[in-house]
Amino acid sequence: MIRIVLVDDQALFRAGVRMLVSSQPDMDVVGEAGDGREALEVIGRTCPDVVLMDIRMPVMDGLTATAELLKLPQAPHIVMLTTFDLDEAAARAIQQGASGFLLKDAEPEFLLAAIRTVVSGASVIAASATRELFAHFTTETTPVPAEFSDLTDREREIFELAARGLSNSEIAAREYLSEATVKTHISRILAKLALRDRVQLVVFAFEHGLV
Numbered sequence: 001m002i003r004i005v006l007v008d009d010q011a012l013f014r015a016g017v018r019m020l021v022s023s024q025p026d027m028d029v030v031g032e033a034g035d036g037r038e039a040l041e042v043i044g045r046t047c048p049d050v051v052l053m054d055i056r057m058p059v060m061d062g063l064t065a066t067a068e069l070l071k072l073p074q075a076p077h078i079v080m081l082t083t084f085d086l087d088e089a090a091a092r093a094i095q096q097g098a099s100g101f102l103l104k105d106a107e108p109e110f111l112l113a114a115i116r117t118v119v120s121g122a123s124v125i126a127a128s129a130t131r132e133l134f135a136h137f138t139t140e141t142t143p144v145p146a147e148f149s150d151l152t153d154r155e156r157e158i159f160e161l162a163a164r165g166l167s168n169s170e171i172a173a174r175e176y177l178s179e180a181t182v183k184t185h186i187s188r189i190l191a192k193l194a195l196r197d198r199v200q201l202v203v204f205a206f207e208h209g210l211v
Contacts, residue, residue, distance in 0.1 A: 009057040035057045051069065055080055066080070
């Protein structure tokens, strides 16, 4: 059972999401909060797998609450909720370690799929969307870490394609590889660079001027 906490200052929005999530046999809403400070208390008490976190709230905003949660040894997967396609706060949350972001007007099926996706360890937004987000907001780069030199030539090629937003199937077609092989390469790249998922790969590429 996937345990979920809803954090949003709009009770009506929370009620709608709760009804949707509760209709699923593999999901359970174990708590709700109307601001970031309340969220920290509720999450500490309920230990959810996934937190749906609004960005703009009174008392403590979602960005601040996310930063606090990600300090925990067993931090939940955090999905930011926003009304803006290109949201600088969402970009900052992803840099901190959030699993991605969703628009509040996303289709119900997409929201449910996103919850299941983050629990599996993947990101909840397309890498191309992340690329657009960071291309828009990243203005400064930092030196490339030494770990990047550990990548093989083939891994660097696949890293660049993934950072540009190509899916595994698109990379496979371009590089004349099987999707399984591409997936293996991506897993090795993430491990060598100590990155959690493809979203973090895109963030890494933009932060270090690699795309």
